[in-house]
Amino acid sequence: MTALRPDLAIIAAKVPPGSRVLDIGCGDGALMAALRDRSGIDARGLEIDAANVAAAVARGLSVVQGDADADLGDYPDAAFDYAILSQTLQTARRPHIVLDHLVRIGTRAFVSFPNFAHWQVRASLLWGGRMPVTRLLPERWYDTPNIHHVTIDDFRAMVAERGITVEDAWFLSGDKRTRSAAANLFAEHAVFLLRR
Known part of the structure; x- marks a missing residue:
């Protein structure tokens, strides 16, 4: 089994055995496969890219092609114990609705995203005057799927405005966890556990 991305490893470690999971924007199904292969987790996926759907299905995973912006309304309330959105929020046209x-779909939800307020991003803009290209943001501004540049503080404000509770949060700098103090400045990536 290949190692999971650090944000996915955090999520995989926190989902209890026997849970029902919907992974929205599941990519090639790496997280779903890890969840399935341990403790009988029933993992389902929704993915927009046909090649990723094919790769996930080839792994024996239950994945359908769909768009988080258009297709989540078809899922019933509390259909899953956990709904997961990893590195997808910033690509959604209407992230607040997603x-x-x-x-609504999951009793709890994990959301992970790159932090566009990280100090290296800020420095790139300040000193270079250009949108940054980093390890976590490898595409140029005109080639990126990211259409919303979310920061940790922006996300916290949005969930508060929507009456969503943050149960826990983890912050990553590089591939290692970092402290929550000043996370908006020092964390490259964030993972939040939410509930209504």
């Missing part, structure tokens, strides 16, 4: 669906 987030509302997430906490």
Whole structure:
């Protein structure tokens, strides 16, 4: 089994055995396969890219092609114990609506995203005057799927405005966890556990 991305490893470690999971924007199904292969977790996926759907299905996973912006309304309330949205929020056309669906479909929801307020991003803009290209944000501004540049503080404000509770949060700098103090400045990536 290949190692999971650090944000996915955090999520995989926190989902209890026997849970029902919907992974929205599941990519090639790496997280779903890890969840399935341990403790009988029933993992389902929704993915927009046909090649990723094919790769996930080839792993024996239950994945359908769909769009988080258009198709989440079709899922019933509390259909899953956990709804997961990893590195997808910033690509959604209406992230606030996707987030509302997430906490409606899952009893709890994990959301992970790159932090666009990280000090290296800020420095790139300040000193270079250009949108940064980093390890976590490897595409140029005109080639990126990211259409919303979310920061940790922006996300916290959005969930508070929507009456969503943050149960826990983890912050990553590089591939290692970092402290929550000043996370908006020092964390490259964030993982939040939410509930309505």
